[in-house]
Amino acid sequence: MIPAKFKTGDRVKVSKAYPVGHVRTPPEHVRTPYYIRGQVGEVERLCGNFPNPEKLAEMLSGLPALPLYRVRFRQNEVWPDYRGSDSDLLEVEIFQHWLEKP
Amino acid sequence: MSGRGPHDMGGLPAGKVERTEHDYADWERRVDALAVLLWGIKGAKKLMTVDELRKNIEALPPDAYEKMSYYERWVKSLSDTLIQRGVISAEELERKMADVEKRDSR
Amino acid sequence: MKDQGNYRPLSYFQLMEISLRELLVEKGIVTDAQVDAEVEDMRRRGPERGARVVAKAWTDPDYKKRLLSNGTVACEELGLDIPALKLVVVENTPEVHNAIVCTLCSCYPRMLLGIPPDWYKSRNYRSRMVREPRAVLAEFGLVIGKEIQVRVHDSTADMRYLVLPMRPRGTEGWSEDRLAGLVTRDSMIGVALPDSPGKTA
Numbered sequence: 439m440i441p442a443k444f445k446t447g448d449r450v451k452v453s454k455a456y457p458v459g460h461v462r463t464p465p466e467h468v469r470t471p472y473y474i475r476g477q478v479g480e481v482e483r484l485c486g487n488f489p490n491p492e493k494l495a496e497m498l499s500g501l502p503a504l505p506l507y508r509v510r511f512r513q514n515e516v517w518p519d520y521r522g523s524d525s526d527l528l529e530v531e532i533f534q535h536w537l538e539k540p
Numbered sequence: 541m542s543g544r545g546p547h548d549m550g551g552l553p554a555g556k557v558e559r560t561e562h563d564y565a566d567w568e569r570r571v572d573a574l575a576v577l578l579w580g581i582k583g584a585k586k587l588m589t590v591d592e593l594r595k596n597i598e599a600l601p602p603d604a605y606e607k608m609s610y611y612e613r614w615v616k617s618l619s620d621t622l623i624q625r626g627v628i629s630a631e632e633l634e635r636k637m638a639d640v641e642k643r644d645s646r
Numbered sequence: 647m648k649d650q651g652n653y654r655p656l657s658y659f660q661l662m663e664i665s666l667r668e669l670l671v672e673k674g675i676v677t678d679a680q681v682d683a684e685v686e687d688m689r690r691r692g693p694e695r696g697a698r699v700v701a702k703a704w705t706d707p708d709y710k711k712r713l714l715s716n717g718t719v720a721c722e723e724l725g726l727d728i729p730a731l732k733l734v735v736v737e738n739t740p741e742v743h744n745a746i747v748c749t750l751c752s753c754y755p756r757m758l759l760g761i762p763p764d765w766y767k768s769r770n771y772r773s774r775m776v777r778e779p780r781a782v783l784a785e786f787g788l789v790i791g792k793e794i795q796v797r798v799h800d801s802t803a804d805m806r807y808l809v810l811p812m813r814p815r816g817t818e819g820w821s822e823d824r825l826a827g828l829v830t831r832d833s834m835i836g837v838a839l840p841d842s843p844g845k846t847a
Contacts, residue, residue: 467595469802471749472544473551473776488804494591506803522780525795531803550749550800554773557785560764567663572761573684574667577676581730584680594751610767612659619666628669636665644656
């Protein structure tokens with residue numbers, strides 16, 4: 439099992455492109471939405487460790503299981519034209535290998 | 541393709557949400573049932589993952605993704621997945637579909 | 647297993663469903679009985695199961711704590727079978743309104759609430775709910791004041807989400823069953839509030 443690098447309250451940045459260091463071609467199936475890549479948020483909690491969906495989609499085991507976090511973003515930082523309240527939030531589940539220190 | 545597939549639509553401009561709620565047709569419920577069984581979460585033998593289902597839906601050309609209904613995408617993806625897994629062959633499926641069509645039109 | 651009613655030629659994808667199923671039965675992978683049983687199983691999963699959970703949380707503060715801490719275990723406590731469901735329950739308060747979406751596909755707590763409605767899976771909901779939730783909620787008839795925080799949850803991975811709505815006013819002393827009758831599917835997705843006492847007889 440891969441150890442958790444981040445904890446609740448940590449500021450994290452979502453990688454823009456597929457994390458550098460991936461050996462082969464980037465995976466077809468990823469669960470990090472396009473709209474949140476490059477954004478900076480805060481870890482709300484560690485959800486636990488789960489098999490990597492990118493590998494599961496390739497008929498592999500997805501193990502060792504990766505830490506999965508709920509990351510909280512401010513809406514007015516994610517969308518330049520956001521028209522709600524300044525306090526509005528967006529929470530997205532993101533796997534550890536998509537997160538880096540800002 | 542870790543760019544932006546046809547499914548990766550969060551934040552894109554779109555129209556008013558139409559609160560349609562159709563009562564699912566029997567064939568749609570059976571597609572759903574087949575997927576759940578093949579995922580192995582209800583005791584049947586696990587033959588695929590939901591991740592493969594998603595991957596094959598995401599691999600549909602954008603215009604196909606748009607035109608197909610939800611369970612049409614699912615049944616196409618289930619077929620593609622089972623072919624990839626070697627559980628069925630593309631030829632078998634094609635033959636069977638031709639047979640079923642013949643039967644149905646009698 | 648042909649659909650009842652007037653004859654219409656089967657569509658390409660209906661042919662595919664029949665063919666796929668017949669091939670899998672011929673190969674001994676599934677049986678028709680299993681498919682039928684699974685269809686029935688999904689039919690019996692509906693919002694009333696989530697409503698029971700909400701009503702209990704409204705009447706039992708300790709249960710509510712457990713529910714917010716581990717949604718899956720708390721549902722199982724009530725005898726609800728929810729295979730493979732990893733449930734996170736998010737609580738509406740006077741300061742925070744929660745809403746759920748799956749932008750990438752249609753992730754939904756199906757094993758608790760059943761199959762999600764069409765609109766939840768639609769392009770328009772999935773695209774706009776993360777970007778302009780208040781406008782989408784207004785289309786559903788729900789206007790949230792600017793002093794209340796709107797918190798949108800995009801179910802992108804293994805967790806599934808349920809909104810715990812606020813208990814409506816005027817329900818003091820109500821039984822759990824009666825309270826459950828006010829809890830709608832849409833209030834557990836976060837696009838509506840539960841029914842108020844005036845609505846029901």
